Amino acid sequence: MGNCCRDEETIEEIKELKSQLGQKLLILTHHYQRKEIVELGHFRGDSFELSRRAAEKNEASFIVFCGVHFMAESAAILSEPGQVVQIPDPGAGCPMADMADADVVEEAWKELTSLFGDKSIMPVVYMNSDASLKAFCGRNGGTVCTSSNAERAFRWGLTQGKKIFFFPDRHLGLNTAYRLRIRPDEIVVWESNRQSGGVELARLKGARVILWDGYCVVHTRFRPEHVVEMRERFPGAKIVVHPECTREVVELADAVGSTGFIVNYVENAPPGSTIIIGTEINLVDRLAHENPDKNIFDLYYSLCPNMFKITPEKLRDCLREIGGRNVISVPEHVKKDALVALNRMLELPHGS
Ligand code: SF4
Numbered sequence: 094m095g096n097c098c099r100d101e102e103t104i105e106e107i108k109e110l111k112s113q114l115g116q117k118l119l120i121l122t123h124h125y126q127r128k129e130i131v132e133l134g135h136f137r138g139d140s141f142e143l144s145r146r147a148a149e150k151n152e153a154s155f156i157v158f159c160g161v162h163f164m165a166e167s168a169a170i171l172s173e174p175g176q177v178v179q180i181p182d183p184g185a186g187c188p189m190a191d192m193a194d195a196d197v198v199e200e201a202w203k204e205l206t207s208l209f210g211d212k213s214i215m216p217v218v219y220m221n222s223d224a225s226l227k228a229f230c231g232r233n234g235g236t237v238c239t240s241s242n243a244e245r246a247f248r249w250g251l252t253q254g255k256k257i258f259f260f261p262d263r264h265l266g267l268n269t270a271y272r273l274r275i276r277p278d279e280i281v282v283w284e285s286n287r288q289s290g291g292v293e294l295a296r297l298k299g300a301r302v303i304l305w306d307g308y309c310v311v312h313t314r315f316r317p318e319h320v321v322e323m324r325e326r327f328p329g330a331k332i333v334v335h336p337e338c339t340r341e342v343v344e345l346a347d348a349v350g351s352t353g354f355i356v357n358y359v360e361n362a363p364p365g366s367t368i369i370i371g372t373e374i375n376l377v378d379r380l381a382h383e384n385p386d387k388n389i390f391d392l393y394y395s396l397c398p399n400m401f402k403i404t405p406e407k408l409r410d411c412l413r414e415i416g417g418r419n420v421i422s423v424p425e426h427v428k429k430d431a432l433v434a435l436n437r438m439l440e441l442p443h444g445s
Pocket residue numbers: 161186187188189190221309310311312373397398399400
């Protein structure tokens with residue numbers, strides 16, 4: 094049997110299993126998932142929208158999360174007791190999340206709080222992180238944030254007069270700090286493999302934002318020369334990029350925002366617009382497909398191999414063994430503290 098027929102059979106079986114399970118099943122899909130997966134889901138979104146959806150009351154007994162592991166883990170923390178969260182491939186991780194090890198972060202925190210006290214510094218962890226780091230933020234008065242609410246999270250701490258200790262993504266942290274008009278000399282990068290983060294005490298004292306040195310391998314592939322080249326090829330085009338891109342790329346773009354923001358940007362653009370997008374290729378391709386009245390191009394081809402690990406076959410296998418295969422479990426004590434930080438994120442004041 095050819096691949097094409099096998100794929101069709103798999104998709105038909107998924108549809109059949111979905112209809113058998115009815116309201117008991119909720120399939121959540123991230124914007125970076127391949128087209129077939131997004132089409133088979135009940136709801137698509139960025140990590141903030143998906144965590145909101147997982148936290149909302151729903152009748153589903155089973156949530157199948159098509160995304161990477163930290164996202165499914167967050168859904169498991171936010172879901173109701175008794176709901177089971179599964180991921181089609183537990184090996185779909187995130188290299189950026191792995192760049193912040195909980196023990197190394199704790200060590201840095203001890204050093205920082207011994208210098209400044211724990212009342213004058215607030216930990217903020219990006220959603221792209223292990224549950225133990227979310228729990229750490231829950232225990233220490235901090236919050237989680239995503240790329241769509243990082244500004245609100247930073248502002249919440251800054252207006253209380255606190256320094257922000259943000260991990261793991263230095264680029265999202267830097268772009269957020271610049272948007273909040275924090276001066277460059279008030280931002281430092283804590284190099285996680287160096288003694289005292291490789292930062293002089295005087296600089297640390299003056300810092301309002303301290304950034305971990307992690308980064309996304311997918312978004313740091315975009316370079317300023319890609320922006321320059323695309324501007325030459327498409328004069329008049331708009332360039333929109335994700336805030337995990339480097340500062341140099343963001344400065345050359347017309348707009349910056351989360352995947353949810355990028356989707357709205359494209360949908361609200363007038364017909365005939367040309368838009369160049371600097372984010373994961375599956376989202377760019379889907380936006381091009383769904384907006385045939387606009388000219389959508391990628392800034393540069395960049396695929397997240399981990400998001401791509403979720404295939405229709407693996408989704409089908411999960412549905413065949415619903416409630417049993419690749420169930421995400423988070424230890425109760427981690428869950429309790431991580432939930433505190435995730436709920437703080439969901440309740441972040443709009444005006445702060
Ligand atoms: S796109 Fe980047 S941050 Fe997102 S899952 Fe892939 S590697 Fe991680």
